[in-house]
Every structure is written in structure tokens, then in C-alpha cells.
Amino acid sequence: MLTAGQRHDSVMAQALLERIRVPRTGLGRPRSTPDHVVADKAYSSRAFRAYLRRRGIASTIPEKDDQKKHRRNRGSRGGRPPGFDRETYRRRNTVERCFNHLKGFRGIATRYDKTATSYEAAVSLASFLLWARSF
Numbered sequence: 313m314l315t316a317g318q319r320h321d322s323v324m325a326q327a328l329l330e331r332i333r334v335p336r337t338g339l340g341r342p343r344s345t346p347d348h349v350v351a352d353k354a355y356s357s358r359a360f361r362a363y364l365r366r367r368g369i370a371s372t373i374p375e376k377d378d379q380k381k382h383r384r385n386r387g388s389r390g391g392r393p394p395g396f397d398r399e400t401y402r403r404r405n406t407v408e409r410c411f412n413h414l415k416g417f418r419g420i421a422t423r424y425d426k427t428a429t430s431y432e433a434a435v436s437l438a439s440f441l442l443w444a445r446s447f
Contacts, residue, residue, distance in 0.1 A: 314428045322355045326363055345369060350404045361394060372400045413442050 313328050315321070329349070333342040348370045356373050364371045374396055375383075383390035415421040417438045425431040 314432060317423055320354065322357070322360065325351070325355055325360060329363075329367070329369070348372065348400070350400060352404070372397050374401065410442075414438055 313324055313331065315324050329346070330344075332344055332346060334344075335342045345367055346369055349364060350372045353374050353376050356376050356379060361371065361373070371394075373394070375394060380393070383393065414435065417434070419425065419434055420431075420438055423431060425434055
């Protein structure tokens with residue numbers, strides 16, 4: 313999904329997860345629920361975590377420092393801290409490095425393209441070029 317440059321990605325996280333359709337190898341309808349979501353602290357809101365729980369999606373999202381402090385200040389009413397697996401979170405850097413490589417293309421980093429269609433085409437072309445270079 314493509315959003316405005318000044319808009320934060322976490323605003324569209326739920327809509328993005330609702331649009332996921334992974335085709336199955338055999339018969340059957342496409343999968344629409346991922347097994348696991350790994351995200352950074354920007355996605356650490358109570359509402360997003362509740363959404364993931366409702367859909368039965370496991371998550372690895374670090375808790376923000378202010379959220380930790382507020383939870384601790386509430387004492388026993390603050391609840392337990394959310395589960396966090398450091399090893400799973402460390403593998404997130406693969407995606408971050410891919411974004412870094414894509415931003416090596418000046419047109420993508422500065423978003424010269426005015427229309428969403430041409431920008432998506434440029435990202436697709438850059439992704440293909442990165443894939444071709446990997447061989």
C-alpha cells in the first residue's frame with residue numbers, strides 16, 4: 313500500500329494486514345492471516361496489539377519506554393509486559409536492509425514521481441534490479 317510521504321506507516325498497518333492474500337500451493341482460498349508480525353517500536357500501541365490478538369496473529373514488537381513506565385506505575389493493574397523474542401526481532405534487519413538498498417535509487421529516496429502509479433512502477437523496477445544484481 314502506498315501512503316503519503318508525511319504519513320506514518322503505523323496508521324495503515326491494520327489496512328495492510330487486511331489486504332494480505334497469500335495463494336496456497338494446492339486448492340483452497342488464499343491465506344489472509346500471517347503467522348507472525350515483527351515490527352519496530354512505532355507499532356507498539358495498545359490498539360494495534362489488541363487488533364493482532366483478535367485476529368490470532370503472534371507478534372514481536374518492543375515496548376516503548378514510556379509505555380513500560382506507565383505500566384509499572386499502575387502496579388499490579390498495569391498487567392504483564394507483552395512477550396518479546398529478541399532472536400526473532402534481530403531478523404527484522406533483513407527487511408530494513410532491503411529498504412536501505414531501495415533508497416539507494418535517488419528517485420525512490422526523494423520520490424520525484426508525482427503519481428502513485430509511476431512511483432510504484434519505479435519501486436518495482438528498482439526491486440527487480442536489486443534482485444538481478446544478487447546473482
